[in-house]
Amino acid sequence: MKDYVVILEPAADGTWGAYVPDLPGCTSGGKTRDEATKNVRQAIEEHVELLRQTGQRVPDPVSAAEIIHVA
Numbered sequence: 001m002k003d004y005v006v007i008l009e010p011a012a013d014g015t016w017g018a019y020v021p022d023l024p025g026c027t028s029g030g031k032t033r034d035e036a037t038k039n040v041r042q043a044i045e046e047h048v049e050l051l052r053q054t055g056q057r058v059p060d061p062v063s064a065a066e067i068i069h070v071a
Contacts, residue, residue, distance in 0.1 A: 005063040006040050008033055021063040023047050 009017050011029075016036035020026040020043075028043040030036035051058050 002058075002061050004044055004061045005065050006037070006044075007065075008036055008040075018043075020044060020047075022059050022061045 004020050004022055007019050007021065010033075011017055015029055015031055016033045017029045018027065018036045018040035020040065023044065026040075026043055026047040028036060028040040030039050048058050
């Protein structure tokens, strides 16, 4: 099992986008943040499965995230 960093971003129209820095091309979205999170989880699983099926290397997760609080 691998843990990938997912970036979630709100769009101007109120929907949410999601992407995985360590899996180029792996993106998803949803009407809500929770929906985008659910959808990107499925996108990761499908992306990794496609890489395996086509004999490509599945990249190891190397990205990290920090939340920095600024006053």
